[in-house]
Amino acid sequence: MALPANGKDPPAKGVDGAPEPALEVVGLRAYYVMAYYGIEREVRAVDNITLTVNKDEIYGLAGESSCGKTTFIKTIAGAIRPPLRVLGGTIKYSFLDRNLYDLDEATLSDMRWSHLSCVLQGSMNVLNPVRRIRKSFIDFAYPHMGLSRQDFFEAVDRHLERLRLSPDVLSAFPHELSGGMRQRVTIALATVCHPEFIIADEPTTALDVVVQRDVLAMILEAQQQFRSSMIFVTHDLTVHANISNRLGIMYAGRLVEEGPTTEVFHEPLHPYTQHLIASLPRIGDLSRKVALPGSPPSLADPPSGCRFHPRCPLAMDVCRQAHPALTTVAPGRRVACYAVDPNAKPESDLSLGEIAAEARTAERVVP
Ligand SMILES: Nc1ncnc2c1ncn2[C@@H]1O[C@H](COP(=O)(O)OP(=O)(O)OP(=O)(O)O)[C@@H](O)[C@H]1O
Ligand code: SF4
Ligand SMILES: [Mg+2]
Numbered sequence: 002m003a004l005p006a007n008g009k010d011p012p013a014k015g016v017d018g019a020p021e022p023a024l025e026v027v028g029l030r031a032y033y034v035m036a037y038y039g040i041e042r043e044v045r046a047v048d049n050i051t052l053t054v055n056k057d058e059i060y061g062l063a064g065e066s067s068c069g070k071t072t073f074i075k076t077i078a079g080a081i082r083p084p085l086r087v088l089g090g091t092i093k094y095s096f097l098d099r100n101l102y103d104l105d106e107a108t109l110s111d112m113r114w115s116h117l118s119c120v121l122q123g124s125m126n127v128l129n130p131v132r133r134i135r136k137s138f139i140d141f142a143y144p145h146m147g148l149s150r151q152d153f154f155e156a157v158d159r160h161l162e163r164l165r166l167s168p169d170v171l172s173a174f175p176h177e178l179s180g181g182m183r184q185r186v187t188i189a190l191a192t193v194c195h196p197e198f199i200i201a202d203e204p205t206t207a208l209d210v211v212v213q214r215d216v217l218a219m220i221l222e223a224q225q226q227f228r229s230s231m232i233f234v235t236h237d238l239t240v241h242a243n244i245s246n247r248l249g250i251m252y253a254g255r256l257v258e259e260g261p262t263t264e265v266f267h268e269p270l271h272p273y274t275q276h277l278i279a280s281l282p283r284i285g286d287l288s289r290k291v292a293l294p295g296s297p298p299s300l301a302d303p304p305s306g307c308r309f310h311p312r313c314p315l316a317m318d319v320c321r322q323a324h325p326a327l328t329t330v331a332p333g334r335r336v337a338c339y340a341v342d343p344n345a346k347p348e349s350d351l352s353l354g355e356i357a358a359e360a361r362t363a364e365r366v367v368p
Contacts, residue, residue, distance in 0.1 A: 020055035020056065020058070021055060021056040021095070022053045022054070022055055022056070022095060023054050023055060023056045023057075023058075023094065023095045023197065023198055023230035024053065024054040024077065024092070024093070024094050024095070024198060024230065024232070025053050025091075025092075025093045026050060026051060026052050026053070026077060026090065026091070026092050026093075027051050027090055027091045028049055028050075028051055028089060028090040028091070029047055029049070029050045029051070029073070029076060029077075029087070029089070029090030029091075029092065030045075030047060030048055030049055030050075030087070030088040030089040030090055031046060031047040031072055031073070031075075031076040031081070031085060031086065031087050031088065032044060032045050032046060032047075032048075032085075032086060032088055033046060033072075033084045033085050033086075034084055034086050035084045042301055043301070044300045044301045045254050045300050045301075045303060046069040046072035046073075046085075046254050046300055047069050047072050047073050047076055047254055048069075048254040048255050049090075049255065049348065050073060050090075050251075050255065050256050051090075051256070051327065052249055052256060052259065054198075054230050054231075054232055055230065056095065056228075056230050057228050057229075057230060058230055058231075058246045058247065059221075059224060059230075059231045059232075059233050059244055059245050059246050059247075060230075060231070060232045060233070060245065060246070060247050060248075060249065061232075061233050061234075061235070061241040061244065061245025061246075061247065061248045061249065061262060062232060062233070062234045062248075062249050062251060063234075063235065063236060063237075063238055063241055063248060063249070063250055063251070063277070064236065064250055064251030064252055065236060065252075065277075065297060066236060066297075067297060067300070068251045068252055068253055068254065068297065069251055069253075069254040069300070070202070070234045070236070070251060071202055071203075071234070072085065073234075073251070074119075074121075074200055074202045074232070074234055076092070077092050077101070077200065077232070078117065078119055078200055079092075079101050079102070079104075079109050079113075087102060094116070094117065094197070094198060095197065096112075096116045096197050096198075097112070111145075114141055114142060114145045114191075114194050114196065115145040115146075115194045115196060116196055116197050116198065117196055117197070117198045117199075117200070118191040118192060118194070118196040118198075118199050118200070119191065119199075119200045119201075119202070120184075120187060120188055120191045120199065120200070120201045120202075120204045120220070121201075121202045121203070121204065127141070127187060127190070128175040128183065128186065128187065128190075129175070130174070130175050130176060131174070132174070133171065133172055133173060133174055134170055134171050134172070134173055134174075134175065134178075134186055135171040135172065137190060138157055138171065138190060138193065141190060142157070142190065142193045142194055145194050146193075146194060156193070157171070157193060160189060160192070160193045161189055163222075163226060164185070164188070164189050164192075164219055164222060164223060165219070165222075166185060166186070166189055170182070170186055179212075180207065180208060180212070181208055181209075181212030181215060181216060184204065184205075184208065184212075184216050185215070185216060185219055188204070188216070188219055188220055188223060189223075192223040192227060192229070195227040195229070196227075196229055197229060197230065198229060198230050198231070198232075199220075199223075199224065199229045199230070199231040199232075200231070200232050201220060201231060201232070201233045201234065202234045203234060203235050203236075204216065204220065204233075204235075205217060205235065205237075205240065206235060206236075206237070213240075217240065217243065217244055220233075220244070221244060233245055238266075238277060238278070238281060239281065241262055242262060242266060245262045246261065246262060247259065247260065247261055247262060247333075248260065248261075248262040248265045250265070250271065250273065250274045250277070252273050252297070252308060252309055253297055253298050253300060253303055253308035253309070254300050254303070254308070255308060255324070255337065256327055256335075256337070257271045257273055257274070257309065257327070257336070257337045257338070258270060258271040258273075258274045258335070258336045258337070258338075259327070259334070259335045259336075260333055260334040260335070261333055264333070264334065265278075266278060270330065270334065270336045270338065270341045271309075271336050271337070271338050271341065272309065272313050272314065272315055272338065272340065273309050273312075273313075276293050279291075293312050294312055295311055295312045298311070304321075305321055305322065306319075306320050306321045306322050306323055306324055307320040307321075307324050307325060307337070307338070307339070308324065315340040317339060317340070319339050319347070320339055322347065323347030323348060324337070324347070324348045325337045325338055325339050325342070325345035325346070325347060325348070326345055326346040326347070326348045328342050328344075328345045328346070330342050
């Protein structure tokens with residue numbers, strides 16, 4: 002699917018030419034912790050993730066089902082509900098002077114919509130089915146805009162027009178709109194306060210390709226008009242090829258590769274990324290695709306060492322002992338693999354005792 006080429010314009014640079022961070026995540030661990038008959042069991046959905054999203058950029062996050070993408074998104078959005086627990090790490094947005102989890106509840110809710118907005122798969126459910134769309138704009142956006150009622154609706158009309166939506170949609174009930182149109186209204190709602198940061202989790206996955214293209218074009222338009230930074234999650238690599246400036250690949254709760262999207266596509270470094278890219282269908286390519294053996298591990302009982310080792314054609318002894326740290330191997334390229342960087346630092350998995358100790362100090366459950 003081809004989108005406007007400007008979707009991949011490089012992000013803006015700071016005064017010294019270096020990209021300015023919009024979101025910095027360091028050492029983030031978020032597990033689902035459940036107890037059965039007094040025995041604790043944890044699903045290690047987000048395990049020691051460190052990444053930076055720069056201002057004005059779209060950072061794509063990919064990986065197969067159940068690798069922890071949505072859990073990561075919930076965690077950086079501050080939407081933590083049991084059994085999910087944040088066990089360690091920090092999350093800093095450029096518009097905050099503190100770690101997200103050091104904010105009180107009132108500051109967190111002030112920040113949502115006005116500074117940080119989410120567009121999620123099925124997020125059209127945010128629209129109240131028995132009330133007109135106008136009411137959803139009043140409920141969610143009006144309290145954050147500090148405008149009189151009349152100025153607010155003038156601003157909403159202008160916003161819809163800029164995103165090529167007719168203001169008539171405000172009078173519709175959600176069921177009167179198609180799925181694609183509801184998703185476009187949701188994007189308009191999520192961006193009406195011109196948030197600095199947008200989180201999008203599989204916003205196009207349930208849509209057919211033509212509608213998907215329109216929705217992606219609209220997301221790009223909103224991101225560019227309001228110079229927002231964005232993290233965009235989808236397992237569909239072809240969507241990332243069209244929309245993301247940089248791409249992070251997750252496997253079994255860990256970030257295993259990161260780089261500019263075009264470089265990751267042209268020269269994938271991690272064996273898992275190489276497999277994902279080689280699996281993409283190409284017109285005229287009749288070569289036989291070779292499936293990876295096995296399936297992704299259970300995050301309740303992940304394999305020791307590199308979590309990819311049971312499926313990796315290059316696995317060595319060291320790979321079974323300790324997970325390789327994500328290392329910078331070229332400008333802008335990070336990868337966690339001993340075959341790519343034999344000097345990669347081994348990371349030790351935290352013991353249950355250490356996790357419990359961290360949980361007591363770092364746990365923050367947002368109601
Ligand atoms: N509420 C929950 N309680 C316990 N485990 C959960 C819960 N939600 C998700 N998980 C587990 O956490 C792991 C990561 O799930 P997550 O939804 O983050 O993956 P994902 O990459 O977003 O997958 P998908 O591409 O299918 O959306 C999975 O093993 C999943 O079963
Ligand atoms: S660290 Fe070892 S097992 Fe993991 S991807 Fe690299 S070569 Fe394969
Ligand atoms: Mg998901």
